[in-house]
Amino acid sequence: MDISAAMPKPPAEPALRIVIVGHVDHGKSTLIGRLFFDTGAIPAERQAEIERTCQAQGRPFELAYLMDALEEEREQNVTIETTQTRFRSSRRGYVIIDAPGHREFLKNMVTGASEADAAILIVDGEEGVREQTRRHAYILSLLGISQVVIAVNKLDRVGFDRGRFDAVTADAVHFLHSIGLTAQFLIPISAREGDNVVRRSERTHWYSGPTILEALDAFSPATLDRLRPPRMPVQDVYRWDDRRRYVGRVESGTLRRGDPVRFLPSGRVSRIRAIERWPDDGVPQASAGTCVGIMLEDEVYVEPGEVMAPLHDCPAAAVEVHASLFWMGREPLEAGRRYGFKIGTADASAEVVAIEERLDPASLELKERYAQKLLESEVGRIVLHLDHPVAADSFELNPKLGRFVLVDQGVVRGGGIVRSLSLADGARPRRVIRLDGRLLADPSGMLVDLRNESGDLELAADETFLARIRAGERIALRFAGMRPFGAFLNWAWEHFVPFSFRREQEGVWVSLGAPEYASLRDHYQDGPGI
Amino acid sequence: MSLSPSQTSELHERLEAEYLDALENQTIFIFREAYRRFENLAMLWSIGKDSTAMLWVARKAFFGRVPFPLVHIDTSLKHPVMLTFRDKIAREWKLELLVGQNKEALAGGMGPSKGRFECCTALKTNALQQMIDAHGFKGIFLGIRRDEEGSRAKERVFSPRDRDFQWNFKDQPPELWDQFNTAYGDDTHVRIHPILHWTEMDIWRYIRRERIPVCPLYFSDGTRRYRSLGCVPCNSPFPSTAGTVDEILAELERTSTPERAGRAQDHEKAYMMQKLRSLGYM
Ligand SMILES: Nc1nc2c(ncn2[C@@H]2O[C@H](COP(=O)(O)OP(=O)(O)OP(=O)(O)O)[C@@H](O)[C@H]2O)c(=O)[nH]1
Ligand SMILES: [Mg+2]
Numbered sequence: 001m002d003i004s005a006a007m008p009k010p011p012a013e014p015a016l017r018i019v020i021v022g023h024v025d026h027g028k029s030t031l032i033g034r035l036f037f038d039t040g041a042i043p044a045e046r047q048a049e050i051e052r053t054c055q056a057q058g059r060p061f062e063l064a065y066l067m068d069a070l071e072e073e074r075e076q077n078v079t080i081e082t083t084q085t086r087f088r089s090s091r092r093g094y095v096i097i098d099a100p101g102h103r104e105f106l107k108n109m110v111t112g113a114s115e116a117d118a119a120i121l122i123v124d125g126e127e128g129v130r131e132q133t134r135r136h137a138y139i140l141s142l143l144g145i146s147q148v149v150i151a152v153n154k155l156d157r158v159g160f161d162r163g164r165f166d167a168v169t170a171d172a173v174h175f176l177h178s179i180g181l182t183a184q185f186l187i188p189i190s191a192r193e194g195d196n197v198v199r200r201s202e203r204t205h206w207y208s209g210p211t212i213l214e215a216l217d218a219f220s221p222a223t224l225d226r227l228r229p230p231r232m233p234v235q236d237v238y239r240w241d242d243r244r245r246y247v248g249r250v251e252s253g254t255l256r257r258g259d260p261v262r263f264l265p266s267g268r269v270s271r272i273r274a275i276e277r278w279p280d281d282g283v284p285q286a287s288a289g290t291c292v293g294i295m296l297e298d299e300v301y302v303e304p305g306e307v308m309a310p311l312h313d314c315p316a317a318a319v320e321v322h323a324s325l326f327w328m329g330r331e332p333l334e335a336g337r338r339y340g341f342k343i344g345t346a347d348a349s350a351e352v353v354a355i356e357e358r359l360d361p362a363s364l365e366l367k368e369r370y371a372q373k374l375l376e377s378e379v380g381r382i383v384l385h386l387d388h389p390v391a392a393d394s395f396e397l398n399p400k401l402g403r404f405v406l407v408d409q410g411v412v413r414g415g416g417i418v419r420s421l422s423l424a425d426g427a428r429p430r431r432v433i434r435l436d437g438r439l440l441a442d443p444s445g446m447l448v449d450l451r452n453e454s455g456d457l458e459l460a461a462d463e464t465f466l467a468r469i470r471a472g473e474r475i476a477l478r479f480a481g482m483r484p485f486g487a488f489l490n491w492a493w494e495h496f497v498p499f500s501f502r503r504e505q506e507g508v509w510v511s512l513g514a515p516e517y518a519s520l521r522d523h524y525q526d527g528p529g530i
Numbered sequence: 531m532s533l534s535p536s537q538t539s540e541l542h543e544r545l546e547a548e549y550l551d552a553l554e555n556q557t558i559f560i561f562r563e564a565y566r567r568f569e570n571l572a573m574l575w576s577i578g579k580d581s582t583a584m585l586w587v588a589r590k591a592f593f594g595r596v597p598f599p600l601v602h603i604d605t606s607l608k609h610p611v612m613l614t615f616r617d618k619i620a621r622e623w624k625l626e627l628l629v630g631q632n633k634e635a636l637a638g639g640m641g642p643s644k645g646r647f648e649c650c651t652a653l654k655t656n657a658l659q660q661m662i663d664a665h666g667f668k669g670i671f672l673g674i675r676r677d678e679e680g681s682r683a684k685e686r687v688f689s690p691r692d693r694d695f696q697w698n699f700k701d702q703p704p705e706l707w708d709q710f711n712t713a714y715g716d717d718t719h720v721r722i723h724p725i726l727h728w729t730e731m732d733i734w735r736y737i738r739r740e741r742i743p744v745c746p747l748y749f750s751d752g753t754r755r756y757r758s759l760g761c762v763p764c765n766s767p768f769p770s771t772a773g774t775v776d777e778i779l780a781e782l783e784r785t786s787t788p789e790r791a792g793r794a795q796d797h798e799k800a801y802m803m804q805k806l807r808s809l810g811y812m
Contacts, residue, residue: 015549069679069680069681069683069684069804070680070681070684070699070801070804071801071804072700080699080700081684081699081700081702082684083676083683083684084676084683084727085676085677085683086677086729093549095727107703107704108702108704110704110706111686111702111704111705111706114706114707115706235559235562235563235566236562236565236566238592238593240593240595241593245593247562249555249558249559276593277590278589278590278592278593278594279590279594289551289552289555290551290555291555291558291559291562291591293593304566328704342709403707404709405706405707405709407713410711410712410713410714410715411703411711411713412703412704412705412706412709412711413704415704415706415707
């Protein structure tokens with residue numbers, strides 16, 4: 001049944017949040033301006049203000065100025081800060097999020113995109129896929145935004161040439177595939193002139209798919225949270241009116257009065273006596289998204305940051321987190337350092353024990369394994385050790401409790417997705433370091449720096465790796481102490497790997513294959529002589 | 531299958547309820563997060579519809595109480611009806627009310643005739659700064675909304691001000707997944723914006739649903755009403771016959787004039803609001 005047709009007027013539906021992303025200057029803000037303009041949603045006054053500014057600047061009417069409202073943005077013709085604006089089609093309401101394309105403002109792009117349910121990736125038809133096109137797409141995939149539409153813009157500049165459109169979309173689709181995303185539609189547009197945005201264009205007779213507006217309406221609300229396991233992170237405990245209320249927002253699933261519950265990581269157990277939503281002090285249930293006050297049947301001691309869950313369907317109380325992280329700090333993320341860690345309503349201190357992979361999200365190039373640093377706007381696979389157990393899910397199971405931020409000097413600098421967790425009970429698992437053929441990609445050799453590994457290690461190598469080491473390819477390893485070096489010895493013994501080593505002040509250098517210290521050291525420049 | 535008129539209106543109501551609940555929940559979450567993270571909080575209450583609706587949500591967040599003081603910046607140019615309304619609500623809702631005023635500037639004859647930019651900065655921004663300094667507030671709740679005006683659309687929910695009160699809008703910290711930045715140094719305070727994501731229409735729909743009392747100046751006296759409340763000399767009513775919340779909503783559906791059209795300080799010169807706000811204006 002088509003609900004919208006049965007309505008005399010469009011209802012106020014929960015809005016869908018759409019982020020517009022893409023390389024700098026490819027036309028994100030212009031597209032939003034066009035969408036508003038062609039649906040008559042720009043107030044007359046606002047339009048007059050933009051006209052005045054453009055006249056003063058001596059330039060034609062700039063649709064992007066609807067979003068780019070700051071003086072600095074208009075002077076430099078670049079979006080600096082993300083903006084949200086509300087828009088409604090005949091089907092439903094939208095929050096349209098404009099993201100800046102300039103690399104310098106990536107943190108603002110992430111801020112905007114982190115709230116989105118779906119995305120439009122804009123690519124300039126003339127310029128094609130560029131660095132930030134790919135970087136933004138990668139960030140979408142990390143954020144778990146899987147509904148994506150590709151809009152190829154500025155086709156007026158290439159005479160609405162179908163060949164050009166096909167070439168650009170092939171490129172973009174190829175990249176999306178490589179990061180696990182599929183575009184729902186590929187739309188040829190001119191944001192400035194309004195082709196296929198709201199109005200169907202006559203200049204793209206070869207195209208029969210939806211316009212941008214139609215594509216928006218085809219997105220579906222991304223709220224699966226209700227279907228996921230019930231979780232309520234405890235935000236605070238209020239002791240007023242002779243009551244002890246545990247307040248928080250149900251992040252997933254549904255909690256009901258009378259449910260037996262367990263709190264993680266403490267493991268304390270009780271039963272829900274009442275669910276309060278003032279002025280109502282007894283609602284029967286609360287679903288994902290609802291902020292409530294919970295009263296329990298027992299006087300248990302629960303701290304803010306714990307997660308309330310059904311007795312037999314709990315999150316992990318994790319001490320070790322394996323994650324994908326994107327870093328937004330000007331100062332690099334450093335292995336071996338501690339950062340603030342926030343997940344759900346919990347805080348902890350996390351040590352970066354390893355940056356297992358350092359990746360450039362624009363080229364998808366694996367830059368380094370076991371790296372010391374992750375630079376601004378890079379992405380990495382990292383391992384964190386927490387100073388105390390914290391309740392968390394994997395991102396795949398439950399995004400709301402499977403994503404975290406890293407904080408440095410009080411400010412959020414990184415966003416992460418939990419890939420897997422190790423539980424608090426039992427010994428810390430052995431860390432497995434995988435050595436595979438990919439490590440040998442660089443003909444000048446590769447350094448695997450394991451100086452941050454202090455615990456139990458296990459090395460695992462694949463056949464290609466071993467064969468190529470025996471054939472004389474160069475690879476160096478560094479260890480800080482005897483324990484990890486011992487693990488290496490076991491491995492070398494087992495696989496007949498030739499090596500030479502040198503003990504130094506702060507650890508051990510190992511050269512696999514032919515012993516050639518001098519050239520090794522010259523290559524890696526780091527540390528005292530032999 | 532088609533819906534009967536009563537089924538249709540039921541569906542409308544349910545969808546609107548879900549929609550307003552989502553806005554409200556987000557606001558409650560922000561309130562509670564701020565309350566958990568900051569020692570010394572206050573809420574700026576302009577007596578307008580936005581901050582009054584926000585105040586209502588605060589009562590929901592804290593089970594009927596408001597666990598921090600409310601600050602009203604009185605420029606001495608406010609309509610007497612606003613002050614009567616303020617005192618009545620403060621009494622009924624048992625609020626701790628602090629009234630701030632830049633007495634020095636007023637004694638020096640500050641007023642809009644000295645220039646609107648100067649007047650707003652002296653009587654509002656500076657009065658607020660004096661209040662914050664005097665009480666050592668670390669977090670201030672403000673009822674601004676993204677849809678009001680361009681520079682507000684660029685705001686974060688938790689938005690730091692430096693020791694000189696300034697907003698560094700060119701380099702704001704990232705804010706994601708409701709993990710807000712709350713740990714700043716001692717010489718700063720943080721502006722907290724619990725209703726940043728609401729629109730003017732949302733506010734009125736919410737006022738209707740919750741039956742929140744609002745200042746009578748919003749309703750037409752038969753010929754005119756105020757759409758936004760400010761200081762008497764710089765804020766003009768516009769012709770309207772809307773005398774109820776329903777009529778106001780119907781009127782807003784039809785109009786394309788922006789909400790702050792009657793607010794003179796917004797239009798004095800280009801980027802006026804951005805400039806005012808970068809200095810610490812609300
Ligand atoms: N010819 C042509 N020009 C366009 C089109 N769309 C946008 N432009 C122009 O491209 C320039 C950049 O557009 P914006 O919308 O500001 O680009 P943006 O992607 O928002 O840029 P940032 O936010 O700074 O990353 C402006 O001068 C636009 O007028 C189009 O369809 N055709
Ligand atoms: Mg832009």
